[in-house]
Amino acid sequence: MPGGGDPTPAARRLTAGDPRSPVLLHVPHAGTEVPGWTRGHLLLDGTALDAELAALTDHRTDALATAAAGRARVRPFVLVNRVSRFVVDPERFPDEREEMAAAGMAAVYTHGTRGQRIRADDPAHRDALLVAYYRPWADAVHAAVADRLAATGRAVLLDVHSYPSRPLPYELHADRARPRVCLGTDPAHTPGWLVAAAREAFTAVGPTALDAPFAGTYVPLPHHGREPRVLSLMLEIRRDVYLTEPAGPFSPGAEDVVAALARLVDAVSAGALG
Numbered sequence: 034m035p036g037g038g039d040p041t042p043a044a045r046r047l048t049a050g051d052p053r054s055p056v057l058l059h060v061p062h063a064g065t066e067v068p069g070w071t072r073g074h075l076l077l078d079g080t081a082l083d084a085e086l087a088a089l090t091d092h093r094t095d096a097l098a099t100a101a102a103g104r105a106r107v108r109p110f111v112l113v114n115r116v117s118r119f120v121v122d123p124e125r126f127p128d129e130r131e132e133m134a135a136a137g138m139a140a141v142y143t144h145g146t147r148g149q150r151i152r153a154d155d156p157a158h159r160d161a162l163l164v165a166y167y168r169p170w171a172d173a174v175h176a177a178v179a180d181r182l183a184a185t186g187r188a189v190l191l192d193v194h195s196y197p198s199r200p201l202p203y204e205l206h207a208d209r210a211r212p213r214v215c216l217g218t219d220p221a222h223t224p225g226w227l228v229a230a231a232r233e234a235f236t237a238v239g240p241t242a243l244d245a246p247f248a249g250t251y252v253p254l255p256h257h258g259r260e261p262r263v264l265s266l267m268l269e270i271r272r273d274v275y276l277t278e279p280a281g282p283f284s285p286g287a288e289d290v291v292a293a294l295a296r297l298v299d300a301v302s303a304g305a306l307g
Contacts, residue, residue, distance in 0.1 A: 043115060044064075044066075044114065044115055044116045044165075044166060044169070044170075045112065045113065045114055045115060045116075045169070045170060045173055046111075046112070046113045046115060047110065047111070047112050047113075047173065047177060048099070048102070048110065048111040048112075048113075049110060050102065050107075050108040050109045050110040050111070051107045051108045051109075052184055053107055053184075053185065053302075054107045054108060054109045054110065054181070054185070054298075054302055055181050055185040055186075055187040055188055055189050055301065055302065056105075056107075056109035056110065056181075056189050056191060056298050056301050056302060057109065057110045057111075057112060057174075057177050057178060057181060057188065057189070057190050057191070058098040058101070058102060058109050058110070058111045058112070058191050058193055058294075058298075059112055059174060059190050059191065059192045059193065059251060060091075060094050060095050060098050060111065060112065060113045060114065060193045061091075061114045061118075061122075061123050061124050061170070061192075061194075061251070062089075062090065062091035062094070062114065062118050062122075062124070062194060063090065063091050063092070063093065063094045063095035063113060063114065063115075064090070064095075064113070064114045064115040064116045064117050064118070065086050065090055065117050066115050066116050066117060066120075067082070067116075067117050067119065067120055068116065068120065071120050071162065074152055074153070074155065074158050075119065075151055075152055076150060076151055076152060076153065077145075077151055082119070085119060085145050085146060085151070086117060086119065086280075087279040087280045088146045088197070088201055088279060089118060089119070089146055089201070090117065090118070090280065091193075091194050091195040091196075092195065092272065092276060092279075092280045093275075093276060093283065093287075094193050094194060094195050094270075095113045096283075097193065097270075097275065097287065097290055097291055097294060098111050098113070098193050098294065099111055099113075100291045101291045101292075101294035101295040101298060102295075102298070104291065104292070104295040105295045105298040105299055105302070106299050106302065107298075107299070107302040109191075109298050109302070110177060110181065112173060112174060112177055114170060116166055118142075119142060119145075119151070120162060120166060121140055121141055121162050121163065121165075121166040121167045121170075122138070122139075122140050122141075122142065123140070123166065123167055123170035123171065124192075124251055125138070125139050125140045126139060126140060127139055127140035127141065127159075127163055127167060132205065133203075133205070135205070136148070136203050136205065137150075138203060140163065140167055141159045141162050141163065141167075144203070145203070146201045146202060146203045147201075147202045147203070148202055148203060171253065171254070174190075174251070174253050175253040175254075175255055175256070178190060178253050178256060178263055182260070182262060182263065186262065187262050187263075187264070188262065188263045188264070189227070189264045189265070189266075189301050190250075190251060190252070190263070190264070190265040190266075191265075191266055191268060191294075191297065191298070191301075192217065192250045192251045192265060192266065192267040192268065193268050193270075193294070194247075194267060194268065194269045194270070195269065195270045195271070195272045195275075196211075196215070196246070196247065196269050196270075196271060196272065197271075197272055197273075197278060197279065198211060198271050198272060198273040198278060199211075200246070204246070206245075206246055206247075207246070209245040209246035210242050210245045210246065211246055211271060212239070212240050212241055212242040212245070212271070213238055213239030213240055213241070213270070213271050213274050214231075214235045214238055214239060214240070214241040214242075214268065214269065214270055214271070214274075215241070215242055215243075215244070215245060215246060215247055215267075215268075215269035215271075216228060216231055216232070216241050216242070216243050216244070216266060216267065216268065216269075217243075217244055217247055217248055217249050217250045217266070217267025217268075217269060218243060218244055218248070218249070218250060218266065218267070219249060219250050219252055219257075219265055221252075221257070221258050221261070222250070222252050222257070222261075222263060222264055222265045223250060223264065223265060223266050224264060226304070227264055227266050227301070228243070228266065230297060230300040230301065230304075231266055231268065231297055233296075233300070234293045234294070234296040234297035234300060235293040235297070236293075237289050237292070237293060238270070238274060238286070238289050238290055238293050239274065246269075247267070247269055249267065250265040250266055250267035251265060251267070252265045268294070268297075270290055274286045274289075274290065275287040275289075275290045
């Protein structure tokens with residue numbers, strides 16, 4: 034790892050919104066960058082890495098979130114991770130708390146989408162990755178949420194993801210439904226009105242399902258179970274809804290997704306602003 038200073042100044046991008054907005058669009062898996070100091074630890078040639086990136090990146094969710102933010106009546110804040118989840122997955126626990134550890138895909142992946150070994154066990158390198166990318170991302174989200182709490186008295190994190198239309202071999206729950214929109218929830222931080230607002234906003238996109246095929250949503254750990262003013266909802270958009278799979282250009286459906294996300298932001302902001 035490079036010595037001295039912050040090794041990740043370009044690893045994330047926070048775009049400020051309207052100071053009145055309680056909404057943070059959280060985009061953790063759109064990045065494809067693999068910093069040079071991490072590349073040699075991946076046991077993949079260029080072709081194999083490209084295939085993994087095509088399969089697992091939440092392609093263009095950053096563009097969807099940015100476009101929706103620009104369309105919203107009260108512009109939300111947008112936090113985008115530029116670094117690939119094959120470097121560090123900032124939404125997964127780094128230890129045995131993580132369900133996907135069983136597949137070798139906790140915060141630092143040792144296995145890929147087909148169960149193949151992609152990184153040797155190297156505790157020192159794992160720890161360096163967590164210091165360089167995992168903890169700064171968690172700190173950045175926590176700071177952004179705390180800033181919205183201080184400014185508006187509420188923070189609503191909309192966790193923007195996408196997923197492939199067909200299950201990948203690594204998935205632990207491949208038999209679950211794969212709706213056009215999956216809404217992931219947290220028992221303490223996802224109120225019914227937020228789910229209802231999302232379902233209404235995404236009516237034109239297609240059917241939604243709760244916590245299927247993926248469950249849960251990101252809440253900063255310092256706030257989890259402690260701060261009821263922090264709300265969160267995961268939005269998993271099936272990729273064939275808005276682009277040509279696996280990583281092709283936008284399809285006409287992208288416009289529907291942007292419009293739906295902007296409607297949801299407006300609904301949340303209207304409720305918060307009275």
